[in-house]
Amino acid sequence: MDNIAIVGVAQTKYAERKKDKTCADLVFDVTRAAMEDAGLALEDVDNVVTVSNDFIDGRTISSMAVGDAAGAHDKNISTVEGDGAFGALYGAMRTLGGFGTTLVVAHAKGSEGDVKFITNGMFEPIYQRLLGLESISSSALQARMYMDRYGLTEEDFARVSVKNHANGKNNPYAHLQLDVTVDDVMNSEKLADPLKKLDCSPVSDGAAAIIIANESHISKAKTKPVWVRGMAHCSDAYLLGDRDLAVPQSLAAASKKAYTMAGINDPMKSIDLVELYDAFSYMEPMWLEGMGFCEAGKGATLLDQGVTAMSGALPVNPSGGVLSSHAMLVAGLARIIESVLQLRGEAGQRQVENAKTALAHGINGACGQAHCVWILGNQKK
Amino acid sequence: MTTERDYDKLLTVALDKAMPYDWSIGLHGSMFFQEIRENQRFVGIRCPQCKKVYVPPRRVCGPCYTEMDELVPLSDTGTLRAFSVVNYPFIDPNTGGQRPVPYTYGYIQMDGADNIFSHIINETDVSKIEVGMRLKAVFKPKEKMQGHITDIIHFDIIS
Numbered sequence: 001m002d003n004i005a006i007v008g009v010a011q012t013k014y015a016e017r018k019k020d021k022t023c024a025d026l027v028f029d030v031t032r033a034a035m036e037d038a039g040l041a042l043e044d045v046d047n048v049v050t051v052s053n054d055f056i057d058g059r060t061i062s063s064m065a066v067g068d069a070a071g072a073h074d075k076n077i078s079t080v081e082g083d084g085a086f087g088a089l090y091g092a093m094r095t096l097g098g099f100g101t102t103l104v105v106a107h108a109k110g111s112e113g114d115v116k117f118i119t120n121g122m123f124e125p126i127y128q129r130l131l132g133l134e135s136i137s138s139s140a141l142q143a144r145m146y147m148d149r150y151g152l153t154e155e156d157f158a159r160v161s162v163k164n165h166a167n168g169k170n171n172p173y174a175h176l177q178l179d180v181t182v183d184d185v186m187n188s189e190k191l192a193d194p195l196k197k198l199d200c201s202p203v204s205d206g207a208a209a210i211i212i213a214n215e216s217h218i219s220k221a222k223t224k225p226v227w228v229r230g231m232a233h234c235s236d237a238y239l240l241g242d243r244d245l246a247v248p249q250s251l252a253a254a255s256k257k258a259y260t261m262a263g264i265n266d267p268m269k270s271i272d273l274v275e276l277y278d279a280f281s282y283m284e285p286m287w288l289e290g291m292g293f294c295e296a297g298k299g300a301t302l303l304d305q306g307v308t309a310m311s312g313a314l315p316v317n318p319s320g321g322v323l324s325s326h327a328m329l330v331a332g333l334a335r336i337i338e339s340v341l342q343l344r345g346e347a348g349q350r351q352v353e354n355a356k357t358a359l360a361h362g363i364n365g366a367c368g369q370a371h372c373v374w375i376l377g378n379q380k381k
Numbered sequence: 382m383t384t385e386r387d388y389d390k391l392l393t394v395a396l397d398k399a400m401p402y403d404w405s406i407g408l409h410g411s412m413f414f415q416e417i418r419e420n421q422r423f424v425g426i427r428c429p430q431c432k433k434v435y436v437p438p439r440r441v442c443g444p445c446y447t448e449m450d451e452l453v454p455l456s457d458t459g460t461l462r463a464f465s466v467v468n469y470p471f472i473d474p475n476t477g478g479q480r481p482v483p484y485t486y487g488y489i490q491m492d493g494a495d496n497i498f499s500h501i502i503n504e505t506d507v508s509k510i511e512v513g514m515r516l517k518a519v520f521k522p523k524e525k526m527q528g529h530i531t532d533i534i535h536f537d538i539i540s
């Protein structure tokens with residue numbers, strides 16, 4: 001396999017509502033900024049992948065509406081409907097399949113539609129959708145199952161929210177910049193037991209873009225390349241009732257494949273930081289278990305021991321995570337971008353010292369049906 | 382599998398509620414509708430590179446991948462470039478009800494613009510419409526305007 005690297009990244013600041021910008025405006029901002037970051041001109045971009053969702057945009061074949069703004073006029077443009085980490089995976093495949101460079105751009109304006117309606121639309125229409133199941137209530141079921149399986153408490157999850165919101169305060173791109181305590185989380189509005197408002201990510205507007213280059217094209221870029229050392233994805237059953245919601249098996253499978261590709265035997269030893277998709281507080285420990293950083297049911301213990309803190313052996317979500325900014329679809333790409341910034345040593349106040357290898361993670365579908373795992377490094381091998 | 386005899390035992394589930402949206406019109410679109418409300422005229426935007434004038438104004442010239450910022454005041458007149466008299470029933474996205482037919486959909490090149498604007502033409506007799514005809518926009522009374530595409534009621538054929 002050829003070597004490929006991420007040579008340009010850009011993202012908007014995430015915010016509750018960007019009324020002055022249309023989706024195309026956001027896409028233009030980040031694609032132009034990603035090219036500037038890479039030091040590449042539009043002619044150096046061989047093809048474009050746009051990431052969007054029709055229900056979120058309220059537009060049929062929404063991906064085609066932002067091509068001009070993405071610089072895709074007269075270029076090969078293809079589209080991914082799903083999380084940006086999966087869009088990036090497809091972009092990486094194109095870069096491995098003959099294109100010298102690929103620009104991947106994702107956008108979402110959660111402020112424009114009704115997110116509960118939109119996520120309700122994920123579910124099977126005959127038996128589940130009309131009962132009102134959507135993102136928060138289905139995740140509440142998953143959190144409850146996880147707590148019951150391993151004897152976890154709501155405070156275990158609250159501590160994740162406290163850690164990630166504190167990290168988010170150091171990230172100028174974060175939507176929420178909050179000082180919160182465990183008590184604040186525990187006393188925040190009960191949305192769907194056991195989830196409170198501060199266990200849940202906000203709904204954000206935003207966009208993000210990356211440029212992936214084949215090794216043969218890397219010398220054109222001015223940035224330090226961040227190498228793709230491993231990547232894999234895996235999907236579980238569609239229906240929630242057909243899955244073990246407390247055990248992310250598809251994440252375990254994807255992680256194993258990505259580690260093998262990257263030549264990693266002991267992820268805890270080899271990986272310096274993790275950016276994972278914590279749409280809800282309970283997801284962070286659960287995903288860490290799936291990634292093999294600890295045994296099943298011990299994800300919360302990692303946090304209690306300080307392992308996942310900024311000062312710990314494995315800082316998790318130095319950006320503040322999805323709990324601090326959640327532009328749907330964009331969020332997985334944002335995990336990759338934060339990893340790139342960390343590996344370049346450009347993460348400012350939230351910089352993890354001597355970061356050489358990072359894991360970035362995205363999810364697709366209700367309660368993490370599918371997982372996409374990226375192993376990125378500032379060294380080629 | 383299914384015979385005609387038991388076909389009526391097969392069930393369906395209907396969902397007839399619309400999903401609500403509140404789309405941001407953005408900076409350029411907002412200026413377009415404000416200009417219509419204030420001065421009952423169109424406004425376009427010129428690309429600094431290829432000099433094309435787009436209406437309604439937008440941020441990026443796609444072929445040039447260039448940001449545009451030179452607003453160009455236009456009038457309320459243009460030329461018909463294509464049309465279709467529509468006769469089939471259709472749910473009007475504005476009202477959720479059935480749109481009265483027939484109605485005429487027109488592709489209109491506004492005077493001073495290079496691209497095409499589309500709207501309704503106030504004539505449904507095919508024999509009275511021709512490509513190349515001159516058109517003039519008819520606006521709602523100013524106090525009834527809402528910053529909406531229907532602030533333009535339709536285009537009258539003027540010659």
Ligand SMILES: [Zn+2]
Pocket residue numbers: 428429430431432433442443444445446447
């Ligand atoms: Zn131009």
